[in-house]
Amino acid sequence: MSFINPAITFVLITFTNNYMAIFSKTCEYAMRAVFYVAQKSHEGQKVGIKEIAEQINSPEAFLAKILQKLSRERLIQSVKGPNGGFYFDAVSLNRPLADIVSAVDGNEIFTGCGLGLTYCSESNPCPLHDEFKKVRNQITHMLNHTTIGKFNLGLIKGKFTLNK
Amino acid sequence: MSFINPAITFVLITFTNNYMAIFSKTCEYAMRAVFYVAQKSHEGQKVGIKEIAEQINSPEAFLAKILQKLSRERLIQSVKGPNGGFYFDAVSLNRPLADIVSAVDGNEIFTGCGLGLTYCSESNPCPLHDEFKKVRNQITHMLNHTTIGKFNLGLIKGKFTLNK
DNA sequence: TTAATAAAAGACAAAAATATCTTTTATTAT
């Protein structure tokens, strides 16, 4: 004998807040994975997708797609078969994180207008132009000066987290 | 007598780049609209959704939803009926743009971890923590120090764009 | 007090991002 009391019925809100971070989930997973693999590479090990996904807390199959893309663009190294997995060679370890971000999220974050205007420029600025430029520059600087292998020691020493 | 030459058949790429800007489209439209309405309010005018959408180059019905939300949260003023429309009162004109952004996109951009980690903090930082904090602070500063009415004169003088 | 106007609300649709599952290909240890 169950029933719904109309007096306390809840209403579904149609306009829920977006949940917007700076980077897409794809990009977040990519960056976490890259730092994890780099640290293992520093220790001379290859890592399988399963371990990576577990350690950085990401959906395995989805992360696989992301790493496939990075692999196709030669940003990460991989070998199939037993004892295979993902790793970075010395050259790749020195690549900036910016390469990962643009491979996955595109260049919008480095070049785009804060208000989403196509024709926004120095000579035809949007209201936020000057202030937003500072933000963009800071992001660009951060991503260009962070190499993939930069945090290896800190990660090995347990100074940093990549999980949850 | 048409046919497909298998030697030059194209392949559909499955993994297309995300197109990620800092703010969601919703938020971009919101900010552009707010600046447009503010400028009109400065001139003592109310504006209808149709004009706003045209002037800031956004889908009308979608923008309507966004402004409805802002209106419900008392961030923008509106009146129905003839000569009705949207406007800002003096108090609202002094509100920071941050209020608009968080109403629409949430607080992730002000507080979130760059790598998307829930437990990232000063005592348990992700590798990007310190650098990302600077970015977040810059964004927060920009949005807190930009009032909704800040660019009215510049917009009236045609110094800034909001279109395309 | 009525017709016209314009926002609010509700329902729905399309596109993009995120996620999963299955099959194929390459590698290696046996």
Add this chain to the structure above:
DNA sequence: ATAATAAAAGATATTTTTGTCTTTTATTAA
């Protein structure tokens, strides 16, 4: 050579974001 392993590729499903259309409600000018 063969079986086992692990990434690559393909296909499909789900969720979120973005976008549209219709109906309702409030306001105002006539």
